[in-house]
Structures are given as C-alpha cells and as structure tokens.
Amino acid sequence: MERDISDSRNQSANSLTLSLSLDKQAVTMSASLFRATPVARSALRAASAVKPAATFVRGKATLPDLQYDYGALEPYISSKIMELHHSKHHQTYVNGLNSALTTIAEAESKGDFTKAASVAPLLNFHGGGHLNHTLFWENLAPASREGGGSPDGALGKAITTEFGSFESFVKQMNAALAGIQGSGWAWLAKDKAANGKLALITRANQDPVTGNYVPLLGIDAWEHAYYLQYENRKAEYFEAIWNVINWKTVAKRFEA
Amino acid sequence: MVNLGSIWQNLLASQAPLQSMTGNATTMAGLATYSLPQLPYAYNALEPYISAQIMELHHSKHHQTYVTNLNNALKVHVAAIASSDIPAQIAQQPAIKFNGGGHINHSLFWKNLAPAETPETNYSKAAPSLAAEIEKTWGSFDEFKKAFSAALLGIQGSGWGWLVKESTAEKGRLRIITTKDQDPVVGGEVPVFGVDMWEHAYYLQYLNGKAAYVENIWKVINWKTAEERFQGSREDAFADLKALL
Numbered sequence: 001m002e003r004d005i006s007d008s009r010n011q012s013a014n015s016l017t018l019s020l021s022l023d024k025q026a027v028t029m030s031a032s033l034f035r036a037t038p039v040a041r042s043a044l045r046a047a048s049a050v051k052p053a054a055t056f057v058r059g060k061a062t063l064p065d066l067q068y069d070y071g072a073l074e075p076y077i078s079s080k081i082m083e084l085h086h087s088k089h090h091q092t093y094v095n096g097l098n099s100a101l102t103t104i105a106e107a108e109s110k111g112d113f114t115k116a117a118s119v120a121p122l123l124n125f126h127g128g129g130h131l132n133h134t135l136f137w138e139n140l141a142p143a144s145r146e147g148g149g150s151p152d153g154a155l156g157k158a159i160t161t162e163f164g165s166f167e168s169f170v171k172q173m174n175a176a177l178a179g180i181q182g183s184g185w186a187w188l189a190k191d192k193a194a195n196g197k198l199a200l201i202t203r204a205n206q207d208p209v210t211g212n213y214v215p216l217l218g219i220d221a222w223e224h225a226y227y228l229q230y231e232n233r234k235a236e237y238f239e240a241i242w243n244v245i246n247w248k249t250v251a252k253r254f255e256a
Numbered sequence: 257m258v259n260l261g262s263i264w265q266n267l268l269a270s271q272a273p274l275q276s277m278t279g280n281a282t283t284m285a286g287l288a289t290y291s292l293p294q295l296p297y298a299y300n301a302l303e304p305y306i307s308a309q310i311m312e313l314h315h316s317k318h319h320q321t322y323v324t325n326l327n328n329a330l331k332v333h334v335a336a337i338a339s340s341d342i343p344a345q346i347a348q349q350p351a352i353k354f355n356g357g358g359h360i361n362h363s364l365f366w367k368n369l370a371p372a373e374t375p376e377t378n379y380s381k382a383a384p385s386l387a388a389e390i391e392k393t394w395g396s397f398d399e400f401k402k403a404f405s406a407a408l409l410g411i412q413g414s415g416w417g418w419l420v421k422e423s424t425a426e427k428g429r430l431r432i433i434t435t436k437d438q439d440p441v442v443g444g445e446v447p448v449f450g451v452d453m454w455e456h457a458y459y460l461q462y463l464n465g466k467a468a469y470v471e472n473i474w475k476v477i478n479w480k481t482a483e484e485r486f487q488g489s490r491e492d493a494f495a496d497l498k499a500l501l
C-alpha cells in the first residue's frame with residue numbers, strides 16, 4: 001500500500017543522517033566547535049601517523065549552542081527557520097563530518113588510504129557545512145541587541161576604503177548573493193596575502209573559506225535558509241538579514 | 257543575421273535543445289523569446305506527494321524566473337553580437353547556461369511527472385521496453401530505485417538526478433547521472449526522466465526530510481513519458497516538449 005506522507009516524513013528524519021548511528025555525545029551541546037578543526041586538518045593529511053582512537057573521540061564535532069533563542073531574529077528570520085536550520089541542517093553536517101572522520105580513522109588504521117581518500121568530498125562538504133554554519137550563527141544577533149546597524153572603528157574604515165561606503169558594500173554583497181547559481185555562501189573575508197585587505201567572495205555549496213582568506217561575515221544563500229518565510233523571493237531575505245548582523249563579531253574577527 | 261563565424265555557430269550548437277523548443281517562442285530579428293510551458297495537469301494533481309503550493313511556486317515563480325532571465329541574457333547577447341563585442345558575449349554565457357538549463361530541466365521535469373495511480377504512473381504497463389532494459393541493467397526495479405535514490409541523496413548542494421540513455425558511445429545503454437545546479441543534460445544523452453533536488457522542489461512540504469521526498473517521487477513518475485523518451489532520440493525528447501505547448 002501507499003505510504004502516507006506524514007508517516008514517511010518521520011522515517012526520513014532518520015535516513016537523512018547518512019545512516020550514521022547518532023552518537024549521543026555529539027548531540028550534547030558543547031562549548032566550541034573548533035575542537036573539530038584540528039581533527040579535520042589531520043584527516044586531510046591522510047598519510048600522517050596513526051593516531052590513538054582517544055584523540056579522535058576527543059575531537060568529535062558537536063553542534064554549538066546558539067547565543068540567542070530561535071525566535072530572537074524575528075521578524076527577519078523566523079523561529080521555524082532557525083530551529084530547523086540549527087537543530088536539523090547543522091546537526092546533519094555535524095553527523096556527516098563525524099561519520100567521514102570515523103571512516104577515515106578506520107581506513108587509516110587498516111592502512112587503506114584509497115578508502116580514506118575516497119571520503120574527501122564528504123569531509124569537505126560536511127566539514128565545510130559545520131564550519132560555515134558555526135561562523136554564521138555567531139554572525140547573527142537579535143535586532144534588539146547587537147544586531148543591525150553598521151560597523152565603526154577599523155572595520156568600518158576598511159569597508160569604506162574597499163567598497164566606497166557601507167551602503168555600497170551591502171549592495172555588492174547582496175548582488176553577489178543573488179548571483180549564486182545554486183546553493184552557496186557569500187563572505188566578507190580578509191585577505192592575508194594582501195595585507196588584510198577586505199574581499200567579497202562566494203563559495204559553492206558548503207565549500208569552506210580557506211587559504212589566504214579569513215572569513216569575517218558569511219551569509220547562507222541555500223534555499224533552506226529562507227524558503228519557509230521568503231519562498232522564491234530571496235532578494236527580500238538578503239535585504240532583511242542586515243537587520244540582524246552582529247558587527248561586533250565581524251570586527252573581532254577582522255582585528256584578530 | 258550578422259555573420260560572426262564560428263562563435264555564433266558554437267553558440268547555436270550549444271543551444272540546440274533550446275532551439276527545438278521554439279514552438280513556444282516568438283522569433284524576432286533572429287532572437288527567440290521563450291515562454292513558460294503550461295503544466296499538463298493541475299497544480300494540486302500530484303498531491304499528496306507534491307503539494308499544490310510547491311507546484312504553483314515552482315512552476316509560476318521559479319521556472320518563470322529562468323525563462324525571464326534566459327530571455328534577458330539572450331537579448332544582451334544578441335546586442336553584443338550586433339556590436340561585435342566578444343567580451344560581452346562571453347560574459348553572458350554563464351547566465352545563458354544557467355537559465356537556459358533551468359528552462360530545459362524544468363520543462364522536461366513537468367512532463368515526466370503525472371498524478372499517482374493513473375495509467376501514466378503504472379511502471380510495468382506504461383514502460384514495458386524501458387522496464388526490460390532497467391531490469392537488464394540493474395537486476396530489478398528495486399535495485400534501480402535504490403541506486404537512483406542514493407544518487408539523488410548524494411547530491412551536495414542544488415542539482416538534478418537523471419536516468420539517461422546513451423546515444424553515442426555504448427548506444428542505448430541506461431545510466432544514472434547527477435548534474436549540478438541547472439546544468440542541462442546536453443552531452444548527447446537522451447534524458448529519460450529527471451528529478452529536481454533543489455530545496456525549493458520539496459522544502460515547503462518535506463522540510464529537511466529530503467529522503468521522504470525522494471521516496472514519494474516514485475509515485476508520480478510518468479512512465480509513459482519515460483518510455484517514449486527511451487524509445488526516441490535526443491531530438492525527440494525535446495521535440496516532444498514542443499508538441500505539448
């Protein structure tokens with residue numbers, strides 16, 4: 001018989017997690033996701049010395065806590081979007097990252113580097129998804145608190161120097177977001193190879209910002225980031241999100 | 257027509273699938289204007305597997321935007337040809353590919369869907385020769401379905417999954433492929449049927465549960481269309497569209 005929609009929707013929540021057995025520890029909220037980063041890096045150096053399993057377990061990626069409630073970014077980003085985006089989408093990247101890392105660790109212990117290398121696309125996708133979303137949550141704040149406005153100080157000056165004015169920067173960033181063909185992100189980044197000059201860059205899917213670029217401010221242009229509220233009107237989402245940008249975080253990253 | 261030699265020829269070649277859809281296009285001074293094809297069923301006809309709200313937005317907004325942006329890009333492109341501005345011509349190519357691909361993909365997609373439990377969605381009755389080839393290739397329909405579903409769920413970002421028939425090397429052989437964003441299947445294969453894996457195709461109904469969307473899409477695959485495309489040539493797959501409009 002045909003399966004009814006609500007029934008199959010429940011089942012799907014499980015099959016979505018890449019058939020990973022969900023480690024309870026991974027769901028436990030923990031201080032910082034950056035614990036995962038060194039592991040991701042060492043996994044990329046696939047041929048590095050075999051690590052004891054304990055090191056790997058300590059480096060398990062976990063879903064970071066939001067510093068505000070799901071409803072705190074309303075009316076610009078709805079509570080429902082925030083809840084799904086954080087508790088489902090981001091969680092799936094965390095699970096996928098841990099799954100990829102487990103596969104790599106197991107392959108490494110058997111000396112099966114072909115297998116380890118074959119996981120690289122999953123590591124990039126889920127590792128990138130985890131990093132990008134963690135940076136993104138910290139980039140946002142309620143409009144009633146730090147959210148919105150425009151940056152002053154060194155960051156404000158650098159934006160004016162690079163983009164002409166704050167308004168012009170917003171316009172250019174929105175154009176970059178609108179121009180993404182498919183899923184991806186737009187970032188304001190600092191270019192270490194050019195004396196910390198600011199740059200506007202886009203990344204496809206969950207490709208993380210790496211290399212000489214230091215990510216300062218990222219905006220998620222995947223449809224899941226806005227669809228429940230803005231549907232196909234993504235330009236309205238790109239306009240609205242400036243009301244909840246946490247410039248304090250951006251400035252801290254810029255000055256670091 | 258302005259003679260621009262090989263550049264124009266290459267462009268025409270790359271737009272072959274669009275050219276065959278000009279049944280719904282008006283030609284003005286060499287510039288085709290594409291329009292949104294009508295759906296062969298009502299917006300709510302695919303319920304409960306795809307909601308009326310999704311179908312309406314997907315067709316009347318998303319597909320329309322690809323059509324509109326394709327026409328705009330072609331207009332700029334033709335002007336750039338007229339003024340012999342090669343950089344400006346090249347600059348339009350990503351927009352032509354993305355929006356032209358979006359137009360092609362969605363046009364094929366609407367036609368390869370049909371209301372559940374109709375003669376069109378009856379796999380073994382509506383697609384006897386395709387079914388035989390699927391079973392020859394994957395062993396059984398269930399194995400094929402498993403492989404196709406896994407390919408869909410493995411897409412990282414926006415994209416499509418397609419069952420294609422090879423039309424050059426290994427002619428006639430079936431293959432499952434995925435394409436990113438709106439890249440169209442224009443490598444010479446015959447697109448038998450496609451499934452849209454952009455989040456806009458399922459999010460309002462399935463939210464992050466894309467596996468349920470993939471499970472349910474099988475209820476509304478139009479096997480009659482798939483059989484026709486399988487038996488036909490690549491040109492037929494696109495010409496078929498034209499006849500609909």
Ligand SMILES: [Fe+2]
Nearest residue numbers: 089220222225
């Ligand atoms: Fe996201």
Ligand SMILES: [Fe+2]
Nearest residue numbers: 318452454457
């Ligand atoms: Fe679509």
